[in-house]
Amino acid sequence: MKRRLLAGAVSAALVLTVSACGGTTKNDSSSSGGGGAQSTAQADANAATKEGVKMAFLPKQLNNPYSDIEVGGGKTALDELKGDYKLVGPNDASASSQVSYINTLIQQQQDVIGIAANDPNAVCPSLNQARSSGIKVVAFDSDAAKDCRDVFINQATTEGIGEQLAKMASELAGGSGEIAILSATPNATNQNAWIEVFKQQLTKPEYANLKLVKVAYGNDDDQKSFQEAQGLLQSYPNLKAIVAPTTVGIAAAARYISSSSYKGKVAVTGLGTPNQMREYIKDGTVTKFALWNPADIGYLAAYAGVALASGQITGVEGQKFKAGKLGEYTIGKDGEIVLGPPTVFDASNIDQYNF
Amino acid sequence: MSDKRPAWLSRLASWDAAVIVITVLVLLIASGVVENFGSSRNFTFLLLDLLPIALIALPMTFVIVTGEIDLSVASTLGLTSAVMGDLWNRGLPIETIIPLCLVLGAVLGALNGFFVTVLKLPSLAVTIGTLALYRGLAFVVLGDGAVADFPRAYTSWVTGTIGDGPIPNMLIPLVVLAVVFGLVLHATPIGRSVFAAGASEQAARFAGIRVARLKFWLYVVSGLVAGLAGVLWTLRYSSARADNGLGMELAVVAAVLLGGVSIFGGKGTLPGVLAGVVLLATLQNALRLQDVSNEALNIVTGVLLIISVLLPNVVIRFRAALRRRATT
Numbered sequence: 001m002k003r004r005l006l007a008g009a010v011s012a013a014l015v016l017t018v019s020a021c022g023g024t025t026k027n028d029s030s031s032s033g034g035g036g037a038q039s040t041a042q043a044d045a046n047a048a049t050k051e052g053v054k055m056a057f058l059p060k061q062l063n064n065p066y067s068d069i070e071v072g073g074g075k076t077a078l079d080e081l082k083g084d085y086k087l088v089g090p091n092d093a094s095a096s097s098q099v100s101y102i103n104t105l106i107q108q109q110q111d112v113i114g115i116a117a118n119d120p121n122a123v124c125p126s127l128n129q130a131r132s133s134g135i136k137v138v139a140f141d142s143d144a145a146k147d148c149r150d151v152f153i154n155q156a157t158t159e160g161i162g163e164q165l166a167k168m169a170s171e172l173a174g175g176s177g178e179i180a181i182l183s184a185t186p187n188a189t190n191q192n193a194w195i196e197v198f199k200q201q202l203t204k205p206e207y208a209n210l211k212l213v214k215v216a217y218g219n220d221d222d223q224k225s226f227q228e229a230q231g232l233l234q235s236y237p238n239l240k241a242i243v244a245p246t247t248v249g250i251a252a253a254a255r256y257i258s259s260s261s262y263k264g265k266v267a268v269t270g271l272g273t274p275n276q277m278r279e280y281i282k283d284g285t286v287t288k289f290a291l292w293n294p295a296d297i298g299y300l301a302a303y304a305g306v307a308l309a310s311g312q313i314t315g316v317e318g319q320k321f322k323a324g325k326l327g328e329y330t331i332g333k334d335g336e337i338v339l340g341p342p343t344v345f346d347a348s349n350i351d352q353y354n355f
Numbered sequence: 356m357s358d359k360r361p362a363w364l365s366r367l368a369s370w371d372a373a374v375i376v377i378t379v380l381v382l383l384i385a386s387g388v389v390e391n392f393g394s395s396r397n398f399t400f401l402l403l404d405l406l407p408i409a410l411i412a413l414p415m416t417f418v419i420v421t422g423e424i425d426l427s428v429a430s431t432l433g434l435t436s437a438v439m440g441d442l443w444n445r446g447l448p449i450e451t452i453i454p455l456c457l458v459l460g461a462v463l464g465a466l467n468g469f470f471v472t473v474l475k476l477p478s479l480a481v482t483i484g485t486l487a488l489y490r491g492l493a494f495v496v497l498g499d500g501a502v503a504d505f506p507r508a509y510t511s512w513v514t515g516t517i518g519d520g521p522i523p524n525m526l527i528p529l530v531v532l533a534v535v536f537g538l539v540l541h542a543t544p545i546g547r548s549v550f551a552a553g554a555s556e557q558a559a560r561f562a563g564i565r566v567a568r569l570k571f572w573l574y575v576v577s578g579l580v581a582g583l584a585g586v587l588w589t590l591r592y593s594s595a596r597a598d599n600g601l602g603m604e605l606a607v608v609a610a611v612l613l614g615g616v617s618i619f620g621g622k623g624t625l626p627g628v629l630a631g632v633v634l635l636a637t638l639q640n641a642l643r644l645q646d647v648s649n650e651a652l653n654i655v656t657g658v659l660l661i662i663s664v665l666l667p668n669v670v671i672r673f674r675a676a677l678r679r680r681a682t683t
Contacts, residue, residue: 023448024506062649091649094601095501096592103400104643107391121503122594125514145503 043314045321049081050310055112055302056086056105060142061093066294067116069355070141073298074114080324081306086110095119102126106133112305114298115149116141124148136308140301150308150315151335153301155292158190160341162197164290165243165270166207168344169198172267172287173240176209180232182244182253182270184220194245213239218249225252233262244270250289251276258285274345274353281350290342294355300326300339370667371615371627378634385641392641395521402523403514403591405636407432407584407600409529409629411607412614413536414577416628419611420540421570422553422620423471423478428581429603430489431463433596435585437493440502440595449506453586460582461575463489468574472567486604493597502595513590525587532580537625549573553620609656610635613663634659 057074059067071087078085088105090097095118103126105113113135117123120143127137127148137144140153169179181198183191195215202210213236218225225248233239242257244250250272257268263285272289280286303323304313313319315335322328329337345353386393411428418425435456442452463485470481515524540546551559552566559566589595614631616623635656642652 023450024508025448026443026446026504028506086646088643088646092601094598095594095596096588096599099592100400100404100640101643103397103404104640107394107397107400107644109391119501119592119594119596121501122592122596124593125510 043316043319044311045313045319047311049306049312051082053078053081053083053112053306053309054086054110055083055114055305055309056088056108056110057298057301058098058101058105058113058115059087059089060116060118062087062089062091064093065355067141069294070116070298073293073295073300074302075298076295077299077302077324078306081302083302083306085302093118095122098123099126102130106130106135109133110135111309112136112138114138114140114301114305115144117144118142120145136305138301138305138308140297146334149335151304151313151331151337153297153304154336154338155294155297156340156342157338158193159197160338161194161245161271161290163201164342164344165194165198165245166201168269168288168290169241169243170207170210172269173210177240178211178213178236178238179241179243180213180236180239181215182225182228182232182242182246182249183215183217184246184249186217188220188246191245198243198245218244218246218252220246220248222248222252225249226256229253229256233260233266239266241267241269244268244272246270247272247276247291251280254280254285258283271342272345273355274350275355277345278350281345281347288344288346290344292339293343293353296326296339296343299324300329300337304329304337370663371624371630373666374614374627374634374663375630378630378637381634381637381641385637389641389644392644397640397644398521399516399523401636401640402526404640405632406523406525406529407588408603408606408610408636409632410532410584410587411577411581411603412610412628412632413532413625414573414580415607415611416536416614416616416623416625417540417549417573418478418570418577419608419616419618420549420553420620420623421566421573422556423570423573424482424608424618425464425467425478425574425577426482426604426608427463427467427485427489428577428584428607429600430486430493431460431578431581432585432588432600432603433598434463434489434493434496435460435582436589436595436599437497437597439586439589441496443502443505443595449509456586457579457582460585461579464575464578464581465571467578468571471574472571490597490601497595497597499597503593505590505593505595510590510593513587525591528583528587533625533629540625545569550621553617553622555621606635609660613660615663615667618664631663 055078057071059071075085088101098118099122102113102123106129113130115123117139124145127144131137137149138151138153139149141155143152173179181195183195201207202212214232216228216232218228229242229252232242242253244253250268250270254268254277257263257266258280268286269289271291273291277286277289300323307313307321313321313331315331317331317333319331320328331337391397415425438459439452439456467482467485470476471478512524516522517524540549548564548569551562551564552569556566588599610632611628612618613635614628616628638655639652
């Protein structure tokens with residue numbers, strides 16, 4: 001045992017000696033980027049669309065209802081393009097679990113990898129190995145670091161969501177009157193960004209008669225959101241509309257209104273999923289709400305992947321490609337492709353969606 | 356030990372040998388049958404994927420042979436990773452952070468050792484407790500954020516290969532440690548004490564072995580190696596996160612048991628354990644290349660484990676039955 005202690009002391013001393021000399025700190029700016037393999041190939045917008053493109057989808061995790069719909073859209077698109085669809089992925093959404101799947105896909109010599117990254121940096125080295133062996137990388141839903149993918153399919157921009165919320169609120173309030181917001185938590189990044197855009201929108205002349213009286217927070221908790229919705233109507237009896245930019249908040253607010261005397265008098269709108277809002281659309285509590293369609297994200301990712309594999313685009317800003325039923329898209333800054341304005345759901349179309 | 360054969364050879368029980376043979380066979384078959392399995396790049400991937408598990412399995416073998424268990428290793432890895440990211444954010448030099456992380460791992464191991472050997476609590480309960488505790492602390496330190504801007508020189512060494520061949524640089528520390536641990540377990544008094552303590556704690560104590568002290572230090576080493584794995588993991592994925600290595604403790608224990616170590620202690624070999632690690636990693640890699648689903652992979656792993664526990668017992672009973680028949 002004494003010998004073991006001695007060995008421990010010796011190694012500790014060694015370690016301290018090593019650490020005493022020199023030092024690499026965060027501020028040395030020798031940070032490890034991806035060292036992206038920038039493609040130098042020229043894009044030819046008129047190149048023929050390749051058939052038989054092998055594209056593998058790697059979502060954050062398998063068997064998650066949301067990502068199942070996303071990759072389902074990818075499968076639809078690859079069927080249209082006569083490509084070869086594959087789905088792989090981990091059972092847990094941890095950062096490093098995706099890496100060994102990327103390695104497997106490199107070995108299988110896929111043409112395109114579509115990935116929703118669990119961690120933008122952990123997948124970087126592997127994705128760049130994939131790219132240097134000729135595989136195109138399309139990030140969707142959740143971006144990988146910029147220099148390890150060719151393009152990123154962004155479901156919606158902050159502006160797009162904020163504008164859509166303001167537009168719906170104005171329509172439902174009849175262009176004037178008091179409106180309130182029921183958000184998630186006070187420090188929720190996404191919600192706060194959307195609310196900021198929403199407030200900027202209200203300064204426009206066409207929304208001059210709308211008055212935002214309060215931003216309430218239901219903390220994305222069903223019960224708290226329900227109570228906050230109740231509180232809003234007690235404090236502001238003339239309220240015309242509640243706008244909830246969170247799927248928990250919109251459902252709780254709709255549930256409260258549907259069972260109260262305010263039904264049909266106070267509108268509820270915001271971001272929600274068709275399945276949770278269907279009954280409130282049917283019973284007239286809610287007229288319309290919005291969300292991006294997850295199936296379209298995968299669909300667009302597949303079209304972008306095949307366009308990359310065909311050489312029609314390389315991921316440079318300003319390049320254009322066609323995405324089937326979604327129409328033509330132009331690549332934006334940093335290889336970002338925005339899906340477009342969120343889908344608006346109402347009584348006329350809600351039954352076409354199941355998510 | 357008045358055996359003619361060296362001690363390690365007699366300890367190489369039938370199952371350990373079998374696992375080694377099976378592993379070699381699986382490697383050969385996969386190279387022949389599975390497309391792209393035998394490529395040098397895939398070999399690199401395979402080694403990089405099994406490294407953290409192999410590292411942690413070394414001290415785990417000692418701990419399980421003494422009849423204890425350490426389920427907190429993956430959480431120790433996660434907490435080390437989180438602390439590494441936090442210290443890096445605070446502007447400490449990486450050359451200071453790494454030794455600090457190793458010390459942290461040793462301290463976390465010492466805490467387990469204290470509970471098990473001083474307070475005499477059952478190690479299963481203790482390390483399930485610290486599994487939750489250390490993982491919780493990791494999230495306190497780093498939340499659900501990630502730190503990624505580690506120095507290029509370090510991250511590229513950890514992901515790199517020797518002379519751009521197929522052998523990862525990280526294999527060097529693993530091989531060195533594996534040799535050291537193997538020699539200690541199979542060719543030193545410490546190793547004999549470990550087996551003695553696992554076979555019968557009382558008998559070991561009567562023979563003058565300080566079992567509690569031995570176990571305490573084994574937990575320290577287990578924590579230290581888990582800390583090292585945490586540092587290497589963080590650099591390999593250039594991502595310090597609180598959820599790094601989530602659930603890995605079961606992969607390690609599975610590999611150790613598959614490698615022929617008895618969960619009741621007193622039996623096992625390090626070569627067998629390493630074969631167990633390689634076998635599980637190879638199966639996973641090869642079956643994934645064949646597009647076998649995760650669910651099927653889990654089934655294969657589970658069946659293998661059951662067989663590895665079952666088969667030696669069946670053999671023992673069969674032999675006993677034969678002997679009975681011979682004597683009647």
